[in-house]
Amino acid sequence: MNALLKIISLTLTLTFYLNLQAAYLTDVPVKVTQPDGIVLNIFATGDEFYSWLHDENGYTIVQDQTNGFYCYAELIDDQLMPTNFLPGADDPQISGLAPDINLPPEILEQNIDIFTENVPASITREDFVNVQGQVQINNIVVYIRFADQEEFTKDQSIYTDMFNKTGENVNSVANYFKESSYNKLDINSTFYPANDGNIILSYQDSHDRSYYKPLTFTNSNGYAGGNDSAERIKREHELVSNAMKFVKAEIPADLNIDFNNDNIIDNISFILKGDEGEFREILWPHRFALYTSFEYINGKRIYDYIFLLENRNDTGIACHEITHVFGAPDLYHRYRAFSIPVGRWDVMANNNNPPQHTNAYIKYRYCGWIDNIPEITTNGTYSLNPLTMATNNCYKIPLNNTNEYLLFEFRLNIGIFESQLPDRGLLIYRINENYWGNFIVKPENSGGINDEVYIFRPGGSIYRKGDYKKANFSANHNRKEFSNTTDPFCFISNGSTCEVAIKNITAATGPRISFTVDFCDTGDIYYDNTSKIPPLTNAPNITATGQVILEAVDTITFEANEQIELNGGFEVKNGGVFTAKTVECNE
DSSP: OOOGGGOOOHHHHOOSOOOSSOSSEEEEEEEEEOTTSOEEEEEEEEOSSOEEEEOTTOOEEEEOTTTOOEEEEEEETTEEEEOSOOTTTSOTTTTTOOTTOOOOHHHHHHHHHTTTTTOOOSSOHHHHHTOOSOEEEEEEEEEEEOTTOOOOOSBHHHHHHHHHOOSTTOOOHHHHHHHHTTTOEEEEEEEESOOOSSBOOOEEOSSOGGGGSBOBTTBTTSBOSOTTOHHHHHHHHHHHHHHHHHHGGGSOTTSOOOTTOSSBOSOEEEEESSOOOSOOSTTSOEEEEOOSSOOEETTEEOOEEEEEETTBOOHHHHHHHHHHHTTOOOOSOSSTTSOOSSGGGOHHHHOOSSOOOOOHHHIIIIIOSSOOOOBOOSSEEEEEOBTTSSSSOOEEEEOTTSSEEEEEEEEOOOSTTTTTSSOOEEEEEEEETTSSSBOOOOHHHHTSOOBSEEEOOTTOSSSOOOOGGGOOBBGGGTBOOBBSSSSSBOBOTTSOBOSEEEEOOOOSOSSOEEEEEEEOOTTOOOBOGGGOOOOSTTOSOOEEOOOSOOSSOEEEEEEEEEEEEETTEEEEEEEEEEEEOOOGGGO
């Protein structure tokens, strides 16, 4: 059972598994059939890069390639291997197995690299910054079915409305990007093969659908080598190439498919007939690029594209994938034991249907829909409009002489695209531009959190998830302050606390929200007068909580290697004199 060649782990073959409401899927019901005919109702969790099967209690399941049975898994030499214990027949806990086992984070990252290193964004923020007025992108939509499938039976109007319909409170791709981009972007979609507006016509591939699934005990027609294999990429790219050759003559020569004149088609959306089925790699929503060959339509190279599924398709998934085309990363962890960096506040983390906005930083850095983020450098009171408004919608504050900063935005859970937010209020993020997206490296292995975007929430820290749904600050919820002593507290990626305090956050009733900024003196230590700190001279431990203001400045002498606890972070002093005082910002 333990020989590596005996199994092709489903954790490597369940790629591109997306939530109907999120870019990241958790606990979605899946039916699989054992070789003896027993049907198992189990679950899948993952995203377009990586996913796995498990039972309702989180015990991982793989398929044994020697006999086809779905078995509980154990981790051996960094590989998920099948055991002799079967779902529905054996109790994994009594059998001594552990829940939520998975491949090591470094292996998961290797699976992801193939889909990022070869697909740089062909549309960048500079394309929007340098263009006056509204940008129009003509999105080419192509229908695909496979050799063993009949024609689409859905009406064309379903997809016409989903992509192009406009008007008040309409959930469509066109409406979403108009609102999210502050009317800087108009996406119009045309459909191929051309039809009469009612009955869909599609390109029929020469291969059965199983050809585009992994090679397994039950699918001898699939590709070998796993998610990042040359054969997997070759088959997907051949599918894209053949479908485009079939429709290229129908695409009008006067249709502008390259608005930024980089000689690359702006975007192609393929809708594949069917649903996700049992195995999920090529046949799941994702963004990729045809980088293995040079092929053209009307003189423009075929490159960026997204895959959508007929039966797993909605505006939220389409908008998430199209936002990738602008270079925006996913904002979630692929290892469920770690923190949830952003959660349901962002379409790039957990997209709803209708989809919510992405945050102000992504709009600024990748999409170019926000020209700049004003910087707060002095004490004072500041106010924000909701993120849905084009002006005065964000601020930032640099942190502790690092390249990290706080980002502030105001979210209101109203309107067609923001109505499903967890709540309303001031959101405070920590931004670290050293990273691209949110990675899965364990904090203890990297010295901190490797997140480009992290939203502060009660109970959250480097090692604790906290409650991201309560990330909103407002007087309504009695969350009116944020500093290095509050919950949540302000910390940077390595866990050190921040010397800034946000106070007097007003109610989130609209149309604006206000807050006061107080900068603290670097190196200050704050005493809790109620705890009666031990003698200040040669004190072995000094606890700093920031509860009161001391008028006097105290000088404390420390012995070498003594430890000072500073609001949850520890600093070892090498002896000498440390001058401490309190400041008004932490009263």
